[in-house]
Amino acid sequence: MSAAVDSAVYRPAEFHRFEAGGRQFVYLVPSAGVFELNEVSGRILDLLAAAPHSAEMLAERLPQYAPRDVFEALEELYQSHAIQTPEGFHEPPQQPPPQFPLQSLVLNLTNQCNLSCQYCYEFGEDKIATPDGKPKFMDWETATQAVDYFFRDSAGRRSLHITFFGGETLMNFPLLKRVVEYARNKAAGEGRSLDFSLTTNATLLTPQIIQFLSENQIGVTVSIDGPKEMNDALRVFSTGKGSYDIIAPKVKQLLAEHKTRPIAARVTLTAQVADVLKIFRHLTEELGFQEVGFAPVTTSSKALYSIGPSGLDRVLEQFRELALEYRDWALAGRHHAFSNVSDTIAEIHQGVSKSHPCGAGLGLVGVGPSGDISPCHRFVDSDPHTLGHVSHGMDRDKQADFLTRGHIHSKYDCHSCWARPVCAGGCHHEAFVRYGDTGHPNLHYCDWIRGWTDLCLQIYGEIAVRNPEFLAHFDRRKTLQ
Amino acid sequence: MKNLRAINRKAHAIEEYVSAAQDDVVALQQGRGGNNNPATRPHYPVGCSIVFSPGWEVDSAGGTAGLCQPAERDLYDCYISCFWPAQVPDHLNNYPDWTKKCASATKDWKDIDLVFP
Numbered sequence: 188m189s190a191a192v193d194s195a196v197y198r199p200a201e202f203h204r205f206e207a208g209g210r211q212f213v214y215l216v217p218s219a220g221v222f223e224l225n226e227v228s229g230r231i232l233d234l235l236a237a238a239p240h241s242a243e244m245l246a247e248r249l250p251q252y253a254p255r256d257v258f259e260a261l262e263e264l265y266q267s268h269a270i271q272t273p274e275g276f277h278e279p280p281q282q283p284p285p286q287f288p289l290q291s292l293v294l295n296l297t298n299q300c301n302l303s304c305q306y307c308y309e310f311g312e313d314k315i316a317t318p319d320g321k322p323k324f325m326d327w328e329t330a331t332q333a334v335d336y337f338f339r340d341s342a343g344r345r346s347l348h349i350t351f352f353g354g355e356t357l358m359n360f361p362l363l364k365r366v367v368e369y370a371r372n373k374a375a376g377e378g379r380s381l382d383f384s385l386t387t388n389a390t391l392l393t394p395q396i397i398q399f400l401s402e403n404q405i406g407v408t409v410s411i412d413g414p415k416e417m418n419d420a421l422r423v424f425s426t427g428k429g430s431y432d433i434i435a436p437k438v439k440q441l442l443a444e445h446k447t448r449p450i451a452a453r454v455t456l457t458a459q460v461a462d463v464l465k466i467f468r469h470l471t472e473e474l475g476f477q478e479v480g481f482a483p484v485t486t487s488s489k490a491l492y493s494i495g496p497s498g499l500d501r502v503l504e505q506f507r508e509l510a511l512e513y514r515d516w517a518l519a520g521r522h523h524a525f526s527n528v529s530d531t532i533a534e535i536h537q538g539v540s541k542s543h544p545c546g547a548g549l550g551l552v553g554v555g556p557s558g559d560i561s562p563c564h565r566f567v568d569s570d571p572h573t574l575g576h577v578s579h580g581m582d583r584d585k586q587a588d589f590l591t592r593g594h595i596h597s598k599y600d601c602h603s604c605w606a607r608p609v610c611a612g613g614c615h616h617e618a619f620v621r622y623g624d625t626g627h628p629n630l631h632y633c634d635w636i637r638g639w640t641d642l643c644l645q646i647y648g649e650i651a652v653r654n655p656e657f658l659a660h661f662d663r664r665k666t667l668q
Numbered sequence: 669m670k671n672l673r674a675i676n677r678k679a680h681a682i683e684e685y686v687s688a689a690q691d692d693v694v695a696l697q698q699g700r701g702g703n704n705n706p707a708t709r710p711h712y713p714v715g716c717s718i719v720f721s722p723g724w725e726v727d728s729a730g731g732t733a734g735l736c737q738p739a740e741r742d743l744y745d746c747y748i749s750c751f752w753p754a755q756v757p758d759h760l761n762n763y764p765d766w767t768k769k770c771a772s773a774t775k776d777w778k779d780i781d782l783v784f785p
Contacts, residue, residue, distance in 0.1 A: 213672075220681075221678070222673060225671045537676070
C-alpha cells in the first residue's frame with residue numbers, strides 16, 4: 188500500500204442520485220450504470236458531497252460502522268467511478284469507427300403529401316428542404332440503388348431495418364410493395380434478417396394495403412394528434428378541412444386487422460394541442476392503439492404553435508401523471524401504452540451512454556426521392572445536409588464533419604450535465620432549426636430532459652425493487668428508429 | 669460488490685469489470701483504506717507453485733519493474749505461503765511465531781530476528 192493512496196482525499200465523481208421504492212440509487216455519469224446504495228455507501232456520499240475526505244477521516248466520521256466496512260464501501264464506490272481522487276479519471280473521448288456499418292435505412296418514397304399540417308417541418312415555415320428541380324416521387328431504379336447501397340454499407344450486420352417515410356408514404360405504395368419484395372429476396376440471399384416499418388397519416392389506408400402490411404409484418408406508426416377537435420386543429424387538408432373523420436375508421440380497421448406488429452400512434456404536441464391525458468385516453472381507449480408516443484413540435488420559438496417554457500412545464504406535469512400510471516401498471520406486470528416511458532426505460536436498462544443523440548448519419552441514413560443520402564429522414568432533400576448519393580455512396584468527409592459536430596465532446600454545455608448519457612445534446616434537426624447548427628446542444632429543453640430522465644429513473648428504480656421480473660421486457664435492445 | 673447492487677445491464681458490466689480487475693493481481697492489490705481493510709489486502713496462497721499468482725512473476729502489463737513492493741513483502745511471501753526454507757525460517761513446522769513481533773512488514777521488519785536452528 189503506497190502512502191499516496193493511503194492518504195488520498197476523495198470527492199464525488201459525476202452521478203445523479205435518486206430515491207425509489209424507499210431505496211437509494213446512483214445513476215453514474217458517463218457510464219450510465221445504475222447501482223443501489225446500501226446505508227454505509229449512501230452515508231459516504233453524503234459526507235463527500237459536503238467536503239472531500241480521506242479514508243481515515245471517513246472511518247472516524249462514521250463510527251457506527253466498522254472501519255473495514257467503510258473502507259470496503261469506499262473501494263467499491265471508487266472502482267465504479269462514483270467517487271474520485273484529485274487526479275480524477277482519465278477517460279479519453281471515443282470516436283466511432285470510421286466506417287460504422289449501417290443498421291437502418293429510411294426511404295422517403297415521396298416528398299409529396301395530401302395533408303397540409305401547419306407545423307410540418309418539411310413544408311412549414313421552418314422547412315430546410317430544397318426540393319426544387321428534384322423528383323417528387325422515388326422511382327424504381329433509385330429505390331433498388333438505395334437498397335443495394337444499404338446492404339453494401341451494412342456489411343457485418345445480421346439484422347437490418349428499413350423504414351418507409353414521406354411526405355405521405357402511402358402516396359407511393361406501389362413502389363413500397365416492390366421494395367419490400369426486392370429487399371426481402373436480397374436479405375434471404377445473404378442470410379440476413381430484415382424487417383420493415385412505415386409512418387403514415389392513415390388517410391390512404393385501404394383494406395388491401397392493411398392486408399399487405401399485416402402479411403408482411405410491417406410495423407406502422409400513425410401520425411395523429413388525438414380526438415377530432417385536437418387532431419383537426421393543425422392536421423388539415425389544403426382546403427383547411429380536418430383529417431380526423433377520414434382517418435378514424437381507417438385506423439380502427441388497421442388496428443383490428445393488423446396484428447402481426449404493434450401499431451403505434453405518434454402525437455405532435457403544440458401550443459394548441461397539449462392535453463396529453465385526454466389525447467392518450469382517446470387514442471388507447473377509443474381507437475385501440477397499443478403504443479402512443481408524444482413529441483413537442485420542432486420549430487423556432489417564434490411560431491404560433493411553438494410550446495413555450497411554461498407550456499413545456501405543463502406538458503411535463505401531465506407526462507408525470509401518465510408515467511406514474513405506467514409505473515403502477517408495470518408493478519402489476521401489465522403493458523402500458525405510453526411509449527415515451529418504455530423508450531427511456533429501455534435505454535436506462537441497457538445503460539446506454541451516447542456519443543451522439545441518435546443514429547443519424549452513423550447507423551441510420553435517410554434517402555430522398557432523388558437518391559441523395561441524408562443523416563436522417565428529417566434532412567432529406569436538403570442540399571446543405573446531403574452526405575452523398577446512393578449511386579456512389581457516402582461522402583466520408585461530409586459524414587465525419589456531421590458526426591464530429593454532433594459528438595457529445597464538442598457540446599461544451601453538455602459536459603456538466605448528468606443527463607448527457609441519454610440525451611447527448613438532443614435532435615440534430617431540432618438543433619439546426621433552432622440554432623442553425625446541427626451540432627448545437629438543444630438548450631431550450633435541458634430542464635425538460637433532466638426532469639423526464641429523473642422521473643424515469645425513479646420509475647425504473649421502483650420497478651427494480653418491487654417487480655424486477657418486469658425489466659426482462661427491456662433485455663433485448665430495440666433497433667434504431 | 670457488497671455495498672453497491674448492480675441494477676441495470678451497464679452496472680452489471682461495471683461490476684464484472686471491477687471484480688475481474690480486483691481479483692487478478694492479488695499480490696500487488698492496493699485497496700481503499702490501506703492494509704486496514706482485509707477485503708482488499710492480498711491473500712496468501714498455500715504455496716506459490718500450485719497457484720498461478722500474477723504479480724510475483726510479472727505485473728498486469730507484463731512488466732517486472734514494480735514487483736515485490738515493498739521489498740519486505742518478500743519475507744512474508746516466502747515465510748508463509750511459499751515456504752522457502754533456504755532463505756527464511758519455516759513457518760509450518762519449526763518457527764510459527766517468527767513474525768509475531770512484526771505487525772506490519774513495512775514498519776516492523778527490523779523486529780524480525782535471526783534464528784539459529
